[in-house]
Amino acid sequence: xxxxxxxxxxxxxxxxxxAAECGLTIEEIAAKDVxxxxxxxxxxxxDIPSDRTFRNAWEYT
Amino acid sequence: MAMTISGTSGVTFPAGGVGNPxxxxxxxxxxxxxxxxxxxxxxxxxxxxxSAQVATVSGTAxxxxxxxxxxxxxxxxxxxxxxxxxxxxxxxxxxxYTVNFTTAMFDVNYSVTLGARPASSGTNGRSLIAGTTYSTxxxxxQFINAADTAYLDPDVYCVSVFR
Numbered sequence: 001x002x003x004x005x006x007x008x009x010x011x012x013x014x015x016x017x018x019a020a021e022c023g024l025t026i027e028e029i030a031a032k033d034v035x036x037x038x039x040x041x042x043x044x045x046x047d048i049p050s051d052r053t054f055r056n057a058w059e060y061t
Numbered sequence: 062m063a064m065t066i067s068g069t070s071g072v073t074f075p076a077g078g079v080g081n082p083x084x085x086x087x088x089x090x091x092x093x094x095x096x097x098x099x100x101x102x103x104x105x106x107x108x109x110x111x112s113a114q115v116a117t118v119s120g121t122a123x124x125x126x127x128x129x130x131x132x133x134x135x136x137x138x139x140x141x142x143x144x145x146x147x148x149x150x151x152x153x154x155x156x157x158y159t160v161n162f163t164t165a166m167f168d169v170n171y172s173v174t175l176g177a178r179p180a181s182s183g184t185n186g187r188s189l190i191a192g193t194t195y196s197t198x199x200x201x202x203q204f205i206n207a208a209d210t211a212y213l214d215p216d217v218y219c220v221s222v223f224r
Contacts (some may be wrong), residue, residue: 001140008153015152019131019144022163033149033161033199050138052214055155 002026003048004033006040007060015048128171129162129222135204135214136180146222156204156212157192160220165197171224173200177215187213 004016004026018029026042034040049058108115118124129146133139139152151159175189186208192201200222204215 004149012154014154015139016149016161017133017139017141017152018149019141019147021144022148024148024163029148033151045138045140048138052136052155055152055214 001045002042003045004030004040004042005048005060006034006038011059012056013058013060125223127221128166128224129160130220131160132217132219133158134216135177135218136216151199153201154212155214157201158203158218159192159194159199159201160222161199162197162222166222166224167197168224169195169197171222173202174221174223175202176219177204178217180214180216187215 002018004018005013006016008014016029016033018024018026022029024032030040030042105115107117127145129144131141131144131147131150133141133144133150135152135156135158139150141147141150146163147160148163149161151161153159173191175191177187177189179187186206188203188205188207190203190205192203194201200220202218202220204213204218205211206213
């Protein structure tokens with residue numbers, strides 16, 4: 001399973017969670033749902049922390 | 062795409078229909094497959110869509126089906142359990158998510174219905190609100206502790222869109 005990450009305007013990171021039923025590839029979802037002009041990365045779900053205690057301190061690197 | 066309509070009480074086609082005599086009723090034991098046909102104001106009596114039977118409708122109030130929906134968990138590894146007309150959700154931070162539609166809404170005058178199961182019990186109320194993004198292609202939703210306005214991650218978050 002994959003996730004798409006991109007930096008937010010306030011210095012944090014947004015994580016896009018694809019819907020399995022939508023029929024689009026992860027690349028197509030990135031092209032559609034990442035805000036225009038934002039850089040993004042496709043990462044493995046295991047690379048996203050499951051501990052969300054400090055979720056708002058996550059950064060895009 | 063072929064569509065098969067079969068019912069237990071027959072299917073009535075309108076005048077000027079799809080090749081059937083006006084007002085013809087397909088018999089209760091008949092099945093008719095329609096391919097690339099347009100039905101104008103048909104009356105369908107308890108039809109089946111695939112293997113699901115459309116529920117018997119009470120009264121004459123119009124029906125407005127859901128245009129998009131999603132059920133996801135907001136704790137641990139955020140993931141979508143099931144959805145319809147949704148390409149993805151965006152996790153923007155604690156308690157703030159964006160639902161991205163596969164096919165855009167007609168306009169921004171749609172109605173969003175939210176439901177959630179909090180991750181922890183408590184005596185404080187919770188607020189579910191539509192957030193700053195409310196466009197034809199996406200809607201942002203937020204989950205807030207009503208007592209101190211802190212954002213919270215719900216265990217289950219459900220969103221339905223009607224238009």
